[in-house]
Amino acid sequence: MKKKEIIISVAIAFVLSLIMLLVTQSKGSGNMIVDKSSKNKALKSQNTENIQDKKLEKSVNEDEKDQIDVKESTDNSGEKKIESSEIAVYISGEVKSPQVVRMKTGDRLVDAVEKCGGMTKDADLNAVNLALLLKDEAHYIIPKIGEEKITSAKSNANTVSVGDSEINQSSSNTESSNSKVNINTADKTALMSLPSIGEKTAQKIIDYRENVGKFNAKEDLKNVSGIGDKKYSKLEELITVD
Numbered sequence: 001m002k003k004k005e006i007i008i009s010v011a012i013a014f015v016l017s018l019i020m021l022l023v024t025q026s027k028g029s030g031n032m033i034v035d036k037s038s039k040n041k042a043l044k045s046q047n048t049e050n051i052q053d054k055k056l057e058k059s060v061n062e063d064e065k066d067q068i069d070v071k072e073s074t075d076n077s078g079e080k081k082i083e084s085s086e087i088a089v090y091i092s093g094e095v096k097s098p099q100v101v102r103m104k105t106g107d108r109l110v111d112a113v114e115k116c117g118g119m120t121k122d123a124d125l126n127a128v129n130l131a132l133l134l135k136d137e138a139h140y141i142i143p144k145i146g147e148e149k150i151t152s153a154k155s156n157a158n159t160v161s162v163g164d165s166e167i168n169q170s171s172s173n174t175e176s177s178n179s180k181v182n183i184n185t186a187d188k189t190a191l192m193s194l195p196s197i198g199e200k201t202a203q204k205i206i207d208y209r210e211n212v213g214k215f216n217a218k219e220d221l222k223n224v225s226g227i228g229d230k231k232y233s234k235l236e237e238l239i240t241v242d
Contacts, residue, residue, distance in 0.1 A: 089134050091116045092192040093142035094123035098199045107134050113142065141193055180240040183221060184214045194238055196231050215241045 085105040089112055092098040096117030103112055110130035113119060119128070124145045132140075181190050183205060191202035201224070208215075208224050215221060218239055222232050 087134060087136035089136070090139040091142070092139065092199075093189045094120045094144050095142050096120055098192055103134050105136075108132060109134060109140060112140065139193065141189060144189060180238055182241065183218070183239050184209065184241050195234050197235070201226050217241060 086102055087105055087107075088100055088102050090098075090100045091112050095113055096119070099116055101112050101115045103115075108130065109128075109132040112134060113130065119125070119142055122144050124143045127143050134140075181194055183191070188199070188202045188206060191197050191205055192199060197205075204224050204226060205221070212223075218236060218241055219232070220241075221227055221235065221239065222229065227235075
């Protein structure tokens with residue numbers, strides 16, 4: 001009888017141990033499933049955040065690109081605007097360095113004169129309107145003290161008499177288009193009013209008259225150093241020897 005009870009007790013203990021083992025394994029498996037599910041959720045959440053970050057980064061890059069394009073467009077427009085606002089004028093007469101100078105739209109005669117080194121001591125300050133607005137392709141002559149107004153014709157160009165602030169255009173002014181510079185009597189300022197004739201060339205013309213004699217024909221002007229066929233072709237219709 002006792003032996004039977006012992007066997008039953010052992011069997012019950014075995015069964016209880018087996019049940020506890022199964023319960024423990026079941027809990028562990030449940031925890032593993034929960035852990036795995038949590039990891040999957042965390043991984044999925046991280047992937048979602050990465051995708052959102054990439055979309056945001058792409059959007060930011062596109063915005064930056066658009067801003068760069070807008071800036072470049074603005075810069076290009078600004079450059080074109082600056083280029084289109086540049087003008088060129090010829091300043092001669094009583095300035096220290098007669099020359100063609102590049103200015104900006106809205107600049108005044110005083111600005112161009114300063115670029116030419118300023119006026120000479122012989123310039124007639126009372127006859128000069130330094131507040132004149134500059135015009136593209138115009139020729140401004142600074143007069144000498146006691147000098148009369150000189151108007152000369154120029155093909156497709158403006159001659160501005162600074163003394164009385166008048167502009168004479170050959171294409172629309174019959175009187176100006178008919179006037180010519182007499183290369184036998186013109187002074188340096190009058191000669192410099194001709195296209196392509198600067199201070200040095202004008203002086204060479206005067207020196208030629210003094211050393212060689214007057215010009216008998218207009219073509220004789222080519223005898224002056226620095227005046228070839230090309231330059232003479234620009235002067236032929238604007239000069240006279242009579």
